Amino acid sequence: MTTAKEIINSLPNRFKADKVDEDLDIIFHFEISGDNGGDFTVAIKNKECTVTEGLYDEAKCTVKAKDKVYADVELGKTNAQMAFMMGKVKVSNLNAMLKFADCFERLG
Numbered sequence: 001m002t003t004a005k006e007i008i009n010s011l012p013n014r015f016k017a018d019k020v021d022e023d024l025d026i027i028f029h030f031e032i033s034g035d036n037g038g039d040f041t042v043a044i045k046n047k048e049c050t051v052t053e054g055l056y057d058e059a060k061c062t063v064k065a066k067d068k069v070y071a072d073v074e075l076g077k078t079n080a081q082m083a084f085m086m087g088k089v090k091v092s093n094l095n096a097m098l099k100f101a102d103c104f105e106r107l108g
Contacts, residue, residue: 003036004067007074007107008051011042014105015049022047028100029059034067044103061093061100074107 008030024047030040041056042049065073069088072078083089091097 002071002075004032004034004065004070004074005036005038007071008032008040008042010107011051011104012049014107015044016103016105017047017049020044020047020103024099024103026061026096026100027057027059028096029055029062030070031055031062031064032067032070033065037067037070042100044100049103059092061091061096063092063097064090076107 025045026043028042030042032038032040038053039055041052041054041059043052043057063070065083065088069078069083073080073083073089078088080089084091084094
């Protein structure tokens, strides 16, 4: 699993349902540019995670990045905080993103 698209599509398999609050109901949009990216809606509801291609419903948080940058952050090749501070990854709601990150097993 090395592309941004593959990594985003792996989220349901890495979802830590036992670590998620019962009432967590949240939608994230991922707008990943580049050949290995795309637009994705990630929804967490009823202790389940789903990934759908395209942008649906109203997101609590939108994440924008280039495919290589996103993949490198997920794989641990690039520091997430540095990528955010340098504007390589744009996040509309940092608190929601931090909560989101805790819901998944890390790749790198």
